[in-house]
Amino acid sequence: MRSIGALGKATNTKVETIRYYERIGLLAPPQRTDGNYRTYDDEALARLSFIRRSRDLGFSLDQVRALLSLTDQGTQDCKTVDRIARDHMAEIERKIADLIALRHELSTMIESCCGGSISDCRIIEALSPFD
Amino acid sequence: MRSIGALGKATNTKVETIRYYERIGLLAPPQRTDGNYRTYDDEALARLSFIRRSRDLGFSLDQVRALLSLTDQGTQDCKTVDRIARDHMAEIERKIADLIALRHELSTMIESCCGGSISDCRIIEALSPFD
DNA sequence: CTTGACCCTGTAGTTGCTACAGGGAGCATA
DNA sequence: TATGCTCCCTGTAGCAACTACAGGGTCAAG
Structure with a gap:
């Protein structure tokens, strides 16, 4: 105890x-x-x-x-356990895919940026509508 | 309006x-x-x-x-914007790495499972302590 | 003039904890 | 015995970022 x-x-x-x-x-x-x-x-x-x-x-x-x-x-309902685990796995796969897509978008945005010195910021531009 | x-x-x-x-x-x-x-x-x-x-x-x-x-x-504080974006990027990289490690663990666990028919479930076993 | 779609405020729920506040229990030391 | 100290107790409120009501008001169409 x-x-x-x-x-x-x-x-x-x-x-x-x-x-x-x-x-x-x-x-x-x-x-x-x-x-x-x-x-x-x-x-x-x-x-x-x-x-x-x-x-x-x-x-x-x-x-x-x-x-x-x-x-x-x-x-010993192994089938149900397996389904829960596989569902969870699928969800993780989805999250990974989403994050990788996100990373791609973000890196494109960041690379287009001046890097900290030029006055018109492409990151803000990329986030803004109607660009 | x-x-x-x-x-x-x-x-x-x-x-x-x-x-x-x-x-x-x-x-x-x-x-x-x-x-x-x-x-x-x-x-x-x-x-x-x-x-x-x-x-x-x-x-x-x-x-x-x-x-x-x-x-x-x-x-036009581009430097600050850039930092925010890069910090966020780093966080996403971390999350991706975490999820990939997770996926690996999960898939090992799932593969060791019977697939839904055998009576002692390896998934539960894998989750249990002292195994 | 009534129906239905929209809008209002305010509050409580979601997930998975975490952080108090305000007290009690139990043990070591002076 | 008194005093610290660490641990424990209950209960409530907070976090992110919404979402979902309840209980009402507004407005245009038929």
């Missing part, structure tokens, strides 16, 4: 974030000490680690919730 | 968003009709177009605010 601070350190999570996860129902309310302190067992540690790892991989809290409930059910 | 709805259509912006921009001081409060409707002139249209184009390029509202004030000043 460990305190919320210890759990936070173990999972690289801020204390407030842990309480937030509890509040939104992602983590079950843990046991309390006589002094009303939360105490967490290994299962809670595993669950929070799972959440954090999923978050690091960019899953939304809703997606994490879905993944957790699938593992909780133990129904 | 045009109504807020017309301005919204012309700039592909929701009416609520235009009012929001006004509330946070990005757009000046426009003139009103007798019936208290906002009316916008061409300058407002140009300004909102500038804002939207900047937003589309991923600039934050704070960055947009800075760009706008630079153009308002007319001081």
Whole structure:
């Protein structure tokens, strides 16, 4: 059993974030000490680690919730898990493509700029309408 | 002169968003009709177009605010504009790199999965701690 | 004269936290 | 025993950048 601070350190999570996860129902309310302190067992540690790892991989809290409930059910619904992961992957691909397009536009804009000395700024011009 | 709805259509912006921009001081409060409707002139249209184009390029509202004030000043501070644009560019590069790393991790995870039929799910396993 | 599309203000919701404020618990030291 | 100090508690408000109401007013067409 460990305190919320210890759990936070173990999972690289801020204390407030842990309480937030509890509040939104992602983590079950843990046991309390006589002094009303939360105490967490290994299962809670595993669950929070799972959440954090999923978050690091960019899953939304809703997606994490879905993944957790699938593992909780133990129904081994691999198809659903796979779909969530693939959907997420597709979204990341989209974001990458968007950002690359953006980078291209931006770099064109920046390159057309004077570089800091000439008086009519092509960046502002590029952003302005009717040019 | 045009109504807020017309301005919204012309700039592909929701009416609520235009009012929001006004509330946070990005757009000046426009003139009103007798019936208290906002009316916008061409300058407002140009300004909102500038804002939207900047937003589309991923600039934050704070960055947009800075760009706008630079153009308002007319001081032709090209150096500052260039810096804002380059900073933004660097941030986008970072995001792209992050997402590509993420994609790699995710694809490794997904490929190791059964594909929807075998009962022990490697995705869940990959997300779980102590594996 | 009524219907419908538009507009108004003001407030609350979204995502995923983060940051207080104002207090209590628990342990070490003087 | 008193005093610090660190940790913990609850509850609320803030961030970005909108979006979505609720509950009303305005205006033109039929």
